[in-house]
Amino acid sequence: MQPPVPGPLALLDNTEGFARRKTSLWFVGSLLVASICILTIGLAATTRTENVTVGGYYPGVILGFGAFLGIIGINLVENRRQMLVAAIVFISFGVVAAFCCAIVDGVFAARHIEPRPLAAGRCQFFSSEVGYVHDAYQTEVTCHSFNGQCPLKVKSSTCYCCDLYNCQSAESSPTYYEFVGVSSCQDVLHLYRLLWASAVLNVLGVFLGILTAAVLGAFKDMVPLSQLAYGLSAAPQILCNPAQQVLAYTGFCPPSAPLPTCSSYPLPLQRCGHLPASTPRDPPLSEDLQPTTPLSVPAHFLPGEKPPPYTP
Incomplete structure (x- = not known):
């Protein structure tokens, strides 16, 4: 939340x-x-x-x-x-x-549409005859244009403009001269x-x-x-334990235990810093309980350094 x-x-x-x-x-x-x-x-x-x-x-x-x-x-x-x-x-x-x-x-x-003859009223509308189905009846009308007069077949419910129909050319005119399926030329x-x-x-x-x-x-x-x-107020998350891939907030990782600090000199009876030292109250060990074999501690010497004399 x-x-x-x-x-x-x-x-x-x-x-x-x-x-x-x-x-x-x-x-x-x-x-x-x-x-x-x-x-x-x-x-x-x-x-x-x-x-x-x-x-x-x-x-x-x-x-x-x-x-x-x-x-x-x-x-x-x-x-x-x-x-x-x-x-x-x-x-x-x-x-x-x-x-x-x-x-x-x-x-x-x-x-493709010329509105001037339509607006001037020079186009005629042919409605369907009584008793004929739409688009099933055609009639032939005579168009009088500047190029002469010629017959034109039109369907029912068609607005046609003879002014736009070229009687002398068999090719279709780029301008539409008839519009099929309209109720009047105003459409x-x-x-x-x-x-x-x-x-x-x-x-x-x-x-x-x-x-x-x-x-x-x-x-x-x-x-x-x-x-x-x-997103800005959330604390950054860090990886506390890479092996377990556990994400935790900063400050929740337990501090790692410090290693005991020992001297670098290989003295036989050197004690580590965190081992408890003997106090004067501890009773001394008797000669029977003392170890008879000397402690053998591996020693590492620097180049040119002589080992200490052996003491039984």
Whole structure:
């Protein structure tokens, strides 16, 4: 159990840590809202017509999942770093996908949809005939354009523009002249606006995703000051017995017993410093109890030194 943190450190932990957490949650929440908007607008643009299936809703799914993981990681205490790393990875993939979809939606809306004849009312809408299934009935209409007149086959529930159809060329026009599966020609104008809105939202998702990933990267490496203070206040641990690998705090190791100090001279009857010396009260030994054999103590002499004379 961790000890309580001192007053100044606790105040610093509550203020700075709460501010960083709040900033991270603000960025992640904004990215989540932007991803929901990208997903909604992209799906609306993709399902508006049957022959135009362009719409960048994929980045909304990836960025939204990354933002969801970021919210969970910010509120975690354990495994926070792993969860935030996963969130940053998903947000990075979402940024790349949003950049690509923004280019595709913008280029398609600028090059393949011409809003002027649609806004001027020069396009016609062919609805399905009574008793026919959708997309099972086709009719032939005559288009009058600048290049002359020519027949054009259209399906039911189709908005077609003869001004955009080239009668003299057999190649398909780069500009869409018909849009299948709409309820009116106004749906095509809505599609044009949705594509540009999807492109703008994807660009916003790119910048917001980069900022969110940077904020989460700084937040995942932040150590709480309470844990830092606890780590600094703990006493260092040392190894008391290397053979048993026992960890103990400083001051708990028993002091080693000092070795008896003896003189370096090899005298026969030399006594060690810690052996109890005989006092005058001890009775002298009798001649019968005295050892008859002399004590033989191995002697070590320095070079050039003569041994002492032998005394019986």
